[in-house]
Amino acid sequence: MLASILAAAAASQAPALPAFMTGCWDLTEGDHWTQECWMEPKASLMLGASREGSGDKLKSWEQLRVELGSDGKVVLWASPHGRAAVPFEARNSSATTVEFTNVRHDYPQRIHYELKGEKLEAEISLIDGSKPVRWTYVREKR
Numbered sequence: 001m002l003a004s005i006l007a008a009a010a011a012s013q014a015p016a017l018p019a020f021m022t023g024c025w026d027l028t029e030g031d032h033w034t035q036e037c038w039m040e041p042k043a044s045l046m047l048g049a050s051r052e053g054s055g056d057k058l059k060s061w062e063q064l065r066v067e068l069g070s071d072g073k074v075v076l077w078a079s080p081h082g083r084a085a086v087p088f089e090a091r092n093s094s095a096t097t098v099e100f101t102n103v104r105h106d107y108p109q110r111i112h113y114e115l116k117g118e119k120l121e122a123e124i125s126l127i128d129g130s131k132p133v134r135w136t137y138v139r140e141k142r
Helices: 002-013
Strands: 023-027 032-038 046-053 059-067 074-080 086-093 097-101 110-116 119-125 133-139
Touching: 032 133, 074 097
Parallel strands: none
Antiparallel strands: 023 032, 023 133, 032 046, 046 059, 059 074, 074 086, 086 097, 097 110, 110 119, 119 133
């Protein structure tokens, strides 16, 4: 009985995956566009993808995943252009915000997401916040 109570308490304290990111998000500025899509959390995993371009020309794309590791840490794995995935560990998080960091990576070292009303804001930067690149997405309309 005590073991099941302790297991339930530990599970309730496990870090949550950033469910607020679920869905497809768009940013269009003139001819330039960016799309980012995230599957809902299931089995301790969220899968994502992004692509960016101008008109009908693709500039970049990325495969993403956020997972709860066996060590209990939430990690975002980013794989731009299909290269080897780079880990970013979740630091500050709430029901509407999450920050992932990797100080050993060249750039970015910090990836921040925040849901503000109906918009998803994303920012990448160095760990101190310098050299920021920001996106403000709206939910994709279907």
